[in-house]
Amino acid sequence: MSERDGKVHGCQIEGDDGFEFDSLEEGTRNYSLLETTPWLVDSFGRRIKNVRISVTDRCNFRCIYCMPAEGLEWLKREQILSFEEIERLAKILVRMGIQQIRLTGGEPLVRHEIVNLIARLHRIEGLQSLSLTTNGVLLKDLARPLAEAGLTRINVSLDSLVQDKFFKFTRRDALYRVLEGLEELEKYPQISPIKINAVALRGFTESEVAGFARLARRKPYIVRFIEFMPLDAAQIWEREELLTGDELRELIEREVMPLVPIPRDDPADTATRYRFADGLGEMGFINPVSHPFCSTCDRIRLTAEGALRTCLFAHHETNLKTVLRSNSSDEVVAETIRRAVWKKEMKHHINDGAAFKRTTKTMSQIGG
Numbered sequence: 001m002s003e004r005d006g007k008v009h010g011c012q013i014e015g016d017d018g019f020e021f022d023s024l025e026e027g028t029r030n031y032s033l034l035e036t037t038p039w040l041v042d043s044f045g046r047r048i049k050n051v052r053i054s055v056t057d058r059c060n061f062r063c064i065y066c067m068p069a070e071g072l073e074w075l076k077r078e079q080i081l082s083f084e085e086i087e088r089l090a091k092i093l094v095r096m097g098i099q100q101i102r103l104t105g106g107e108p109l110v111r112h113e114i115v116n117l118i119a120r121l122h123r124i125e126g127l128q129s130l131s132l133t134t135n136g137v138l139l140k141d142l143a144r145p146l147a148e149a150g151l152t153r154i155n156v157s158l159d160s161l162v163q164d165k166f167f168k169f170t171r172r173d174a175l176y177r178v179l180e181g182l183e184e185l186e187k188y189p190q191i192s193p194i195k196i197n198a199v200a201l202r203g204f205t206e207s208e209v210a211g212f213a214r215l216a217r218r219k220p221y222i223v224r225f226i227e228f229m230p231l232d233a234a235q236i237w238e239r240e241e242l243l244t245g246d247e248l249r250e251l252i253e254r255e256v257m258p259l260v261p262i263p264r265d266d267p268a269d270t271a272t273r274y275r276f277a278d279g280l281g282e283m284g285f286i287n288p289v290s291h292p293f294c295s296t297c298d299r300i301r302l303t304a305e306g307a308l309r310t311c312l313f314a315h316h317e318t319n320l321k322t323v324l325r326s327n328s329s330d331e332v333v334a335e336t337i338r339r340a341v342w343k344k345e346m347k348h349h350i351n352d353g354a355a356f357k358r359t360t361k362t363m364s365q366i367g368g
């Protein structure tokens with residue numbers, strides 16, 4: 001069967017550059033789309049609207065579900081994309097239909113002059129949302145400059161509200177600085193909503209749900225639990241040990257109050273949202289393992305060293321840095337991106353037993 005036959009079921013296709021597509025069991029590739037749409041689409045017809053750009057692989061925390069305590073080798077300055085390169089790529093991507101940019105890392109706020117990058121990206125015409133994922137420890141000083149530079153949304157990672165458990169999660173004694181950073185953020189309503197993301201670990205998180213639920217009711221924060229994914233340096237992740245979003249939701253309903261589902265306004269949203277029954281406060285559950293959302297995925301990722309990843313769990317990256325640094329025109333860069341996105345993986349294989357092969361990179365190296 002040739003690539004141009006339109007529908008391809010249950011077979012493997014070798015791309016012309018030697019990259020192998022995933023085996024398709026359920027999916028249907030629509031080959032006519034690549035030539036007929038101006039947008040960034042993959043071969044399953046998913047339109048890509050969202051890019052996560054990692055600005056550094058470095059971090060001032062060492063979360064147990066992400067980085068090793070020590071021993072990760074940092075990229076050198078010249079290996080990571082400059083602000084000029086990131087801005088150029090962002091402009092090209094927005095012209096291709098990207099609507100949302102989220103900066104991440106490593107810890108994005110440790111990148112020198114990050115506020116300057118936010119200001120540059122904020123000026124890109126057509127960009128609808130500019131957001132940041134941060135561990136929050138530098139927010140007390142940076143909330144104001146970030147707001148003034150044009151940041152519109154933020155996710156703050158916070159896994160525990162108990163000081164010694166926070167230390168166990170992050171290997172840093174910084175809970176109060178993160179809470180202070182969150183308080184500071186509240187002064188800048190132009191950054192809204194403020195979302196808190198907590199990675200759920202069995203044996204750690206169950207006793208925290210009531211505290212997080214109370215925080216979501218008391219403060220203007222949307223608290224979301226994220227299922228632990230096999231992207232940790234220490235490889236402690238085990239399928240059988242997964243603490244699922246459904247379990248956490250049941251705990252909250254039992255310990256705090258029933259939750260009422262909020263209809264999804266964008267099918268590509270990663271979180272299932274709920275409001276407390278009395279209308280006060282919102283919680284969310286991001287369940288990539290127990291309820292994968294690959295079929296509606298509209299995301300791609302750019303690593304700090306300029307590699308395009310079309311899936312968190314990808315084994316293949318497209319080196320955009322080399323293309324950028326070889327005097328290529330914007331058209332050539334765009335075509336390289338288009339061809340890479342076309343081959344976006346159908347789904348992750350975490351639930352497929354031996355078919356799942358971990359990537360060698362940690363979340364901090366990919367940019368979560």
Ligand code: SAM
Binds near residue numbers: 105157229367
């Ligand atoms: N340093 C920033 C932070 O922690 O928010 C941004 C980078 S971090 C890699 C992005 C997100 O990935 C954070 O919300 C973090 O909790 C999440 N994360 C890291 N490792 C994870 C894992 N193994 N499973 C699920 N989420 C993970």
Ligand code: SF4
Binds near residue numbers: 066107363
């Ligand atoms: Fe750093 Fe974020 Fe990874 Fe924690 S999750 S080690 S804060 S990159």
